[in-house]
Amino acid sequence: MHQMYSAGPGADGEDAGRRRFLAIATGAATAAGLGALAGCAKGDGGHDGSPGTASASAAPGGKPSPAGAQGLDVKAENARPGHADWPVDKAGPARAIEGFADRVSVLPGESFGLHVSTTAPRFTVSAYRMGWYGGARARLVWRSEALPGVRQPEHTVDAGTRMVRTRWTRTATVTTTDWPEGSYLLRLEAQGGEGRRFVPITVRSAATAGRTVVVNAVATWQAYNRWGGYGSYDGPSGGFASRSLAVSFDRPYEYDDGAGLFLVYEAPLIALAERLGIPLAYTTTTDVAREKRLLDGAAAVLSLGHDEYWSPDQRAHFTAARDAGTNIAILGANCCYRRIRLEPSDLGPDRTLVCYKSSYEQDPGFKRGHPATVDFRSAPGADPESSLLGVIYDGYPVDAPYVVTNPGHWLFEGTGTRAGDRFEHLVGVEYDKVNTGFPTPRPIEILAHSPVVCEGRPSHQDTAYYTVASGAGVFATGTMRWVEALDATGDGRSGRNHGLDARSGALTTRVTENLLRVFAAGPAGRTHPAQDNVNAVYGGSESVSR
CATH class of the missing domain: 2.60.40.10 (Immunoglobulins)
Known part of the structure; x- marks a missing residue:
């Protein structure tokens, strides 16, 4: 089975091009998103009516x-x-x-x-x-x-x-x-x-009990940061061989505005969640990794639009929360893909992100007995991300319509969608699918099943929901554009780099509202158990490893 897990989408030879592709998309989307906020609003900033x-x-x-x-x-x-x-x-x-x-x-x-x-x-x-x-x-x-x-x-x-x-x-x-x-x-x-x-x-929040936890994906922001000419994907030459094997938080973010990946992949979801008024807590991937009991009693925990780099401790703490009844929402794709290690810098703990990828045998930490910083699905120590997410990363780059399969599902309530409805450009730039050739929790329910062609290879993107014995529900969008689409208006102010339109914005907004309200109320599986439909969607053959 190790051979099955040893390679997959996003392999090392693709990394440099992958990083450049995502950086171009992120930069364009950031500029577009900021344009949508033109205008003026005045009011108090500090407690005394001024910014302070x-x-x-x-x-x-x-x-x-x-x-x-x-x-x-x-x-x-x-x-x-x-x-x-x-x-x-x-x-x-x-x-x-x-x-x-x-x-x-x-x-x-x-x-x-x-x-x-x-x-x-x-x-x-x-x-x-x-x-x-x-x-x-x-x-x-x-x-x-x-x-x-x-x-x-x-x-x-x-x-x-x-x-x-x-x-x-x-x-x-x-x-x-x-x-x-x-x-x-x-x-x-x-x-x-x-x-x-x-x-x-x-x-950050000191405790999360009873609240929905927003987790800022700071490790992934830093991995994609190329300030100083080097990041986790390439160096000045643009080649994978010149990449950083470790990156530091002790530097600015490269992107023009300095905000990392936050404005594209996280800010739209935060705005929506706060508009709904549900009880929220805030933390980062680093905090979840460090504090074993941080998620104790949380109603739900949210992984946002691009949350690729996880430490084993972060994954263990997410899994323990699920098994204790905390709902999990994966509002992106390519989540929990890279296994990392956090080490100190001169400024404090957990400020160096180590990820050797295919060069793991050169890693002094690996030689000392730490887990290899390779993809979670890869040997040594293969542990595919699908056992937590329900879906598994299948590839990039794609740009495809999102196709609704199960319009009667409670998550589509109020959307008016019908089976086969298509939402242009909503699947991309990376995507996930249900693939039972990898460990897959059951019962799992596929809500959208979208045909894609990835570098000439036909496949499918899946949005999925599964439930476990603790009552927790786990939802995964299966597309990286989900959070970004929350701001899609179709008027050219946002999402113009993908052509996302107002229909996509309305769909993702309503589904996310349904999700957040149900997940905030407690273990979703007790009131909304998943109804397994993998055989029906995949024609009885189920999804198999390629």
């Missing part, structure tokens, strides 16, 4: 606020006025200003360091909490005074792993007093408007 101006220099190590311990009141938070002027619409010259936080997440009230490099003499930092806010999508919760700018030293590249290192000094310390839990973008702005960039950070 305070020094970015503050004592580190602040304690979590009482609000953080009690949990976020999503409805009350989103009733506050938003600020529609948050986007980085004019990034300015390269290297004009950029930076990173020395922690991917903090508890409310804790501090973190900002490491900023700029050619400007002074700059400011504005902290925007991302949510719904009546459609503005963000609220300004804090703004710094003008801070002195400095041009930080050039990065270096580790000779053994080709990992980019910055070793920048800390520019400012930010304390998150009175910042509600959530996903944040810090906007760095050079004096005189010479440049703007984002720095993402999560104000």
Whole structure:
């Protein structure tokens, strides 16, 4: 069986081209998504009716606020006025200003360091909490005074792993007093408007019991980050052989706005979930990996649009949550595909992502007995992702219609869809399917079964839902464009790189609303058990390994 799992879509020879393909799609979609937020909305940013101006220099190590311990009141938070002027619409010259936080997440009230490099003499930092806010999508919760700018030293590249290192000094310390839990973008702005960039950070929840957990996929953001010329897919030559074998969180994100993959693959879902007002908690993939009991008692946990790189601990904690009755939603494709290891950097724990892929035998950690950082389905230690997801990654690149198979399913309630309805361009750029040649939980129900042709190979994309003995339900969209499609309007403002239209936006929005409401209510399998239909969909032969 190891041979079955030893190779598959996204194999090493394809990685460099795959990364470039996704980067082009992401960049276009980001620009399109920002264009959709043009307009003006005014209102309070701080508690006193203003954004609040305070020094970015503050004592580190602040304690979590009482609000953080009690949990976020999503409805009350989103009733506050938003600020529609948050986007980085004019990034300015390269290297004009950029930076990173020395922690991917903090508890409310804790501090973190900002490491900023700029050619400007002074700059400011504005902290925007991302949510719904009546459609503005963000609220300004804090703004710094003008801070002195400095041009930080050039990065270096580790000779053994080709990992980019910055070793920048800390520019400012930010304390998150009175910042509600959530996903944040810090906007760095050079004096005189010479440049703007984002720095993402999560104000995480201390507990998740009874709530739906939004998990920011920070490991995948970093793997695709090519700042300094190197990422997990290629180096300056563009070839796979020159890729980084380890990448560091101690650097900015390459994409023009500095937000990594957040705005395309995560922000639209967060806006929708907060608009619904369901109880939410926030965390990151790093936190789930580190804290064994973080998901205890959670109603549901959400993996968003592109969540490819997982540590074994993260996967074990997701699986344990499912087996304890927590629902899981996989709102993308190619999820839980790469097995990684997290190691410390000079700035703290879990700030180095190690993924040797096919070169795992060169990994000093593997030689010391750590699991090989190869694809989960590959030897040694093959453990295909389908045992958790229900579906398994089948390939890229594709661009195909999404075809509804099971319109009577509760997830399609209110969509008005009929069997065979097609939604153009909704399947892509990567896709998953039900493939019983790999470990597949049963009963599993296929809701959409879309023909695709991937590099000349006919196949299918599947959206699927399964339930387990604990009562948990697990849903997987099977397409990477699902979250992105939530913003599709058909008016040219968003999704224009794929041609996603208003029908796709309406479909994905209603299905996601149905999903989030049912999953927030507790173990979905107790009220909505899956009805296995694999034989019917695949004509009695079921899906087999290719």
